Amino acid sequence: MVRYLVPLIVFLGVAGFLLKGLELNPREVPSPFIDKPAPNFSLPKLHEPEAQFASKDMLGKVWLLNVWASWCVACRSEHPLLVQLSRANIVPVYGLNYKDEPDDARNWLRELGDAYVSSLIDYEGKVGIDYGVYGVPETFVIDKQGIIRHKVIGPVTPSALDNCVLPLVRKLQQATAQTVVKRTEVEGCA
């Protein structure tokens, strides 16, 4: 009996691992930045290059940082949702224009609508590296203390927005300096 059971158990074990492997997405590298302070940066604004935006100025507010580029195809598909989000006035969305030509970027926004309070020019991608960006688009949820609470890898989908990002943003907005809200408190973010 054991002679037949052992191979069966080994087979089920291997099959179990392979099945789990099918569900995993190797492209989704968990960000080590979750629950860590967002790196500080200061960058020129896309629409007024003389003016600088400093990430420190956002302390005290919950905000989204969306990494985008005019050469990025997936950004195009995600953008209408971001435009809708910005019209709803729930949370300020800032854009990090990653390794892009500012002229192309401005044209792109003119064509598709501008979802951002402000877009910041990261021409050389240095801030992108600082934030561990390895693909575009990526969206960071940053809390009032300047701590990254969530990162969406790839385009934000309506379901990710409704089930994770927005509930998390609401919780973070209600939080005081003493209460810590982690993304694990929102079911849809798991």
Add this chain to the structure above:
Amino acid sequence: MSSLKPGIVLLCLFVIAPLALAKEAEYMVADPEMEKTVNEISAELRCLVCQNQTIADSNAPLAVDLKNQVRDMVESGQSQSDIIDYMVERYGDFVRYRPPMKASTMLLWVGPFLLLLIGVVVLVVNLRKRTAVIKNDGDLSAEENERLQRLLAAESSPQVAKRGDLSSQKAGEEKS
């Protein structure tokens, strides 16, 4: 003139062509010693776009950026462990081509040896079982012994010899 031609071809192949390559390599590297360090560190870092390559091997834009970042950091005098820590802080352990020993990666490191151990144990147990079986076979009952003798006797009977003749006859037929 025609006897000169192979000479010219050989000259081009073995003298001029390598010169051209040497020049290109020289053009790429400003400080060979530093570039060596940069390459060593880059070979430890995974390219996150093309995940089975190191950033030293990859030409993806992100890999090139990260290589530049490594070069900048080497230039400013930071050590290899500083640079790798900087990358791990941003991209997680995944960025390291050789995963670190940690509680969460223990199975990865120990797993192969664990499997080897299981294999050795199974092998030893089976071998012991088998020798035990062989030894037991030596102790036959009287009845079995009698049967064994009968079978051995039958083997040397003329019937078997006849079969041997038949096969040699057949072989002879095939030859002719």
